[in-house]
Amino acid sequence: MTAGPSKPPAGGAMLPHSIVLNARQMPSYAYGHRSPIWWGTLGFAAAEGMGFALAIGAYFYLVFINGNWPLSAPAPDLFWSSLFTLVMLASLWPNHMAKRNGGREDLAKSRRDLVIMSVIGLVLLGLRIMELGSLHVRWDQNAYGSILWFLLGLHTLHLVTDIGDTIVLTALMFTRHGHGKRFSDIGDNAFYWYFVVASWAPIYLLVYWFPRWW
Amino acid sequence: MTRAITSDDFDAVPEVTRLATGERGGLPGVQSEADAPPNPDELRDDQVDGPELSARLAKTWGTDQGLIGALSTVDHKIIGRRYIVTAIIFLFLGGLSAVAMRLQLAQPESTLIGPDLYNQLFTMHGTTMMFLFGVPIGEAFAVYLVPLMVGTRNIAFPRLNAYSYYVYLFGGLMIWVAFMLNIGPDVGWFAYVPLSGPEFSPGKRADFWAQMITFTEVAGIAVAISVITTVFKLRAPGMTLDRIPLFVWAELVNSFVIVFALPAVVTASAMLILDRLVGTHFFNPAEGGDALLYQHLFWFFGHPEVYIIFLPATGWVSAIVVTFARRQAFGYIPLVLSLIATGFLSFGLWVHHMFTTGLPQLGASFFTASSMLIAIPNGIQIFCWIATLWDGRPVFRAPLLFVIGFFFIFVAGGLSGIMLASVPLDSQVHDTFFVVAHFHYVLIGGNVFPLIAAVYYWFPKFTGRMMSERIGRWHFGLAFIGFNVAFFPMHITGLMGMPRRVYTYLPEMGWGNLNMLSTIGAAIFFASFVLFLYNIVSSARRGPLAGPNPWDAGTLEWAAASPPLPQNFDRIPVVTNREPLWAHRDALPVVAGLSVDNREQIVSTITHGRADLKESTPEPSIWPFIAAVATAILFIGSMFTPWAIVWGSIPLIVALMGWFWPKPSMEDER
Numbered sequence: 001m002t003a004g005p006s007k008p009p010a011g012g013a014m015l016p017h018s019i020v021l022n023a024r025q026m027p028s029y030a031y032g033h034r035s036p037i038w039w040g041t042l043g044f045a046a047a048e049g050m051g052f053a054l055a056i057g058a059y060f061y062l063v064f065i066n067g068n069w070p071l072s073a074p075a076p077d078l079f080w081s082s083l084f085t086l087v088m089l090a091s092l093w094p095n096h097m098a099k100r101n102g103g104r105e106d107l108a109k110s111r112r113d114l115v116i117m118s119v120i121g122l123v124l125l126g127l128r129i130m131e132l133g134s135l136h137v138r139w140d141q142n143a144y145g146s147i148l149w150f151l152l153g154l155h156t157l158h159l160v161t162d163i164g165d166t167i168v169l170t171a172l173m174f175t176r177h178g179h180g181k182r183f184s185d186i187g188d189n190a191f192y193w194y195f196v197v198a199s200w201a202p203i204y205l206l207v208y209w210f211p212r213w214w
Numbered sequence: 215m216t217r218a219i220t221s222d223d224f225d226a227v228p229e230v231t232r233l234a235t236g237e238r239g240g241l242p243g244v245q246s247e248a249d250a251p252p253n254p255d256e257l258r259d260d261q262v263d264g265p266e267l268s269a270r271l272a273k274t275w276g277t278d279q280g281l282i283g284a285l286s287t288v289d290h291k292i293i294g295r296r297y298i299v300t301a302i303i304f305l306f307l308g309g310l311s312a313v314a315m316r317l318q319l320a321q322p323e324s325t326l327i328g329p330d331l332y333n334q335l336f337t338m339h340g341t342t343m344m345f346l347f348g349v350p351i352g353e354a355f356a357v358y359l360v361p362l363m364v365g366t367r368n369i370a371f372p373r374l375n376a377y378s379y380y381v382y383l384f385g386g387l388m389i390w391v392a393f394m395l396n397i398g399p400d401v402g403w404f405a406y407v408p409l410s411g412p413e414f415s416p417g418k419r420a421d422f423w424a425q426m427i428t429f430t431e432v433a434g435i436a437v438a439i440s441v442i443t444t445v446f447k448l449r450a451p452g453m454t455l456d457r458i459p460l461f462v463w464a465e466l467v468n469s470f471v472i473v474f475a476l477p478a479v480v481t482a483s484a485m486l487i488l489d490r491l492v493g494t495h496f497f498n499p500a501e502g503g504d505a506l507l508y509q510h511l512f513w514f515f516g517h518p519e520v521y522i523i524f525l526p527a528t529g530w531v532s533a534i535v536v537t538f539a540r541r542q543a544f545g546y547i548p549l550v551l552s553l554i555a556t557g558f559l560s561f562g563l564w565v566h567h568m569f570t571t572g573l574p575q576l577g578a579s580f581f582t583a584s585s586m587l588i589a590i591p592n593g594i595q596i597f598c599w600i601a602t603l604w605d606g607r608p609v610f611r612a613p614l615l616f617v618i619g620f621f622f623i624f625v626a627g628g629l630s631g632i633m634l635a636s637v638p639l640d641s642q643v644h645d646t647f648f649v650v651a652h653f654h655y656v657l658i659g660g661n662v663f664p665l666i667a668a669v670y671y672w673f674p675k676f677t678g679r680m681m682s683e684r685i686g687r688w689h690f691g692l693a694f695i696g697f698n699v700a701f702f703p704m705h706i707t708g709l710m711g712m713p714r715r716v717y718t719y720l721p722e723m724g725w726g727n728l729n730m731l732s733t734i735g736a737a738i739f740f741a742s743f744v745l746f747l748y749n750i751v752s753s754a755r756r757g758p759l760a761g762p763n764p765w766d767a768g769t770l771e772w773a774a775a776s777p778p779l780p781q782n783f784d785r786i787p788v789v790t791n792r793e794p795l796w797a798h799r800d801a802l803p804v805v806a807g808l809s810v811d812n813r814e815q816i817v818s819t820i821t822h823g824r825a826d827l828k829e830s831t832p833e834p835s836i837w838p839f840i841a842a843v844a845t846a847i848l849f850i851g852s853m854f855t856p857w858a859i860v861w862g863s864i865p866l867i868v869a870l871m872g873w874f875w876p877k878p879s880m881e882d883e884r
Contacts, residue, residue: 011761024807027239043439140493143502
């Protein structure tokens with residue numbers, strides 16, 4: 001049993017402490033992978049990325065089962081979706097700026113970048129609504145329509161989540177809470193946006209270009 | 215690496231540079247608030263000591279009284295305890311539905327239970343055991359024990375953790391209330407299409423099944439991510455990768471399997487519910503869909519699921535074997551590598567559930583080979599445990615007895631698994647009681663016996679009291695005999711051709727005696743659980759006091775009080791050995807300098823476990839509970855109208871904003 005002058009029950013007493021390290025001067029937050037939130041964001045991106053991968057797998061499975069593709073509908077229009085894609089790619093730059101200015105703890109520039117990102121998100125949401133009107137197939141028409149809407153729905157869910165998150169964070173930065181660890185949160189929010197953009201690339205190719213190449 | 219423990223074994227504490235990074239928080243060249251000197255008015259734990267420190271920390275980390283306080287708690291131990299109790303209640307509910315089925319099958323042409331109720335019973339049994347008990351129980355133990363074992367004060371993302379518990383609870387309640395109202399699912403625990411599709415299952419029964427999946431999987435993924443982050447970033451300084459307790463390794467690998475497997479069943483159940491509710495055609499062959507797509511998605515989750523159930527159990531077994539063998543684990547590194555290998559291989563086996571669906575021969579051969587391959591890492595683990603016991607001085611207390619029961623039952627299940635991996639044999643016994651016997655040997659042997667061992671082992675930590683050893687021995691005897699009498703005969707009834715999921719059979723089939731024997735065994739097994747429940751309740755009230763470390767175990771949870779105070783540890787431990795309490799018997803090396811008045815804990819680096827930050831962790835909040843209620847309204851509403859996704863998202867958004875918005879008094883929390 002453990003040593004100790006008084007021995008209460010069978011399990012011994014609490015061990016005395018010997019202090020070997022002092023954390024007093026350690027920083028109270030940090031950026032990127034040093035921060036637990038970053039790992040949480042990565043974890044959700046991994047789980048959701050797996051969802052995208054499985055949905056894409058299901059798409060190819062249905063292509064393989066059916067042989068001809070797309071099923072009794074013309075391929076979806078390119079205009080709105082390509083515009084959406086261009087705006088998404090363009091958003092990478094202000095997103096990068098937001099992350100950088102957050103890291104510099106520059107409040108004025110961070111506010112500006114977050115407002116820009118919020119506006120871009122809302123513009124993208126508008127483009128997405130236009131895009132959904134030019135698919136030439138409904139979800140209940142056949143399995144092709146179903147998987148098409150499924151992929152776009154899945155991506156829209158992520159888009160909406162990130163826009164919501166960005167708007168709340170933007171509002172937060174305009175209050176007295178906008179300092180300290182929030183700057184690290186801006187970086188994690190930007191990190192999630194990279195995931196939303198990266199997951200769009202394969203879906204765009206699959207939904208809009210693959211039926212033209214098949 | 216492995217060696218016997220002697221009483222004067224003391225591992226030297228390394229110099230500070232190996233325990234802390236000493237890096238700034240801000241990016242290079244930035245004057246960051248992260249590096250501001252600590253507030254001199256804030257009391258820190260290098261200024262107080264002893265009972266005063268304990269009391270002050272307990273106040274800072276405590277949970278408020280009253281209903282609002284109880285629903286606002288973010289203490290991983292309180293949430294973990296609720297998770298464990300809820301999962302065990304679902305185990306009992308699943309067990310009762312099994313007992314009802316065994317009574318019906320005891321004799322041919324029994325009229326006790328009709329076919330419709332029987333269909334609901336076997337669906338509820340499987341669904342409950344897999345989704346409401348099997349996955350959550352492993353995570354529940356992780357929620358309680360992982361923060362303690364890695365030497366921190368709370369789980370990463372404690373509000374997410376609280377939210378996940380309520381979502382899980384609401385999902386489980388929803389499906390059981392539906393069952394009580396005679397709208398329980400009746401399509402089997404895997405709800406194959408086309409049976410579960412809109413054409414053959416009109417009504418709401420299959421919808422409840424599909425939506426229960428959404429609830430439990432959201433909860434499961436959220437906990438898994440919290441556990442991964444806790445293990446990666448909140449380990450005590452000095453806990454390098456090769457000093458992580460085997461239980462924590464098992465829960466870490468398990469969490470990764472959950473993160474990558476659960477999206478598959480969410481995809482499958484989402485497509486199913488869309489087919490049923492808004493007229494999509496994923497699984498409708500008339501419009502280009504395919505029924506086997508469902509099976510692929512389901513089993514891409516379903517096979518890893520077996521390991522989601524088994525991996526935490528290997529963690530329980532490792533912890534118990536080491537403590538009761540009185541030596542460090544034999545083959546720590548092979549054990550860890552086996553866990554990781556099992557995690558990876560579990561994703562390569564799913565098609566062996568589909569051998570009778572007419573696969574190409576090459577595919578069948580590949581999945582036969584991979585199914586046999588996974589026996590290798592599992593075999594390595596079993597041999598390492600046996601070697602640990604062989605070389606140790608085993609103390610045969612109740613937890614170890616159940617672990618030994620696990621060895622026998624699980625290995626028997628593994629052997630029938632090797633048989634089933636072969637396509638010709640599988641085709642012959644597919645959908646018979648042989649398969650039922652096999653997977654109950656694997657699952658009850660591989661999860662329930664270790665679980666009972668784990669309850670006996672950690673009960674003193676959870677409650678501060680010991681369970682009765684005498685009742686524990688009777689419990690083991692009844693459980694081991696009852697289990698084998700119930701399930702061994704099923705191998706034979708299966709080989710005699712008795713199919714699964716039939717509510718009765720004719721006397722001429724000659725299955726009557728074996729079924730009666732199985733029912734008698736089930737009754738004995740049931741009695742063992744009654745005894746278990748009695749032991750839990752009576753020991754919690756009157757058991758002898760345990761003290762912090764009643765088994766003289768080596769891992770950090772035993773350095774905390776029994777039950778642990780809200781702060782877990784008065785100071786964060788420093789780790790120099792895989793079994794820190796065996797290495798430091800006189801005094802525990804610790805970190806000082808954290809706040810006493812605010813919730814601070816150490817954030818460390820992933821591989822070397824060097825202390826890096828002193829970060830604050832969230833205060834209690836009612837918003838995760840409200841968000842879970844809003845989530846439940848959205849999910850349940852969406853079974854009745856798709857518009858629920860629109861109007862149901864409004865309260866959810868409000869709740870999430872309340873969750874993330876800082877409280878006026880508390881600044882640096884999230």
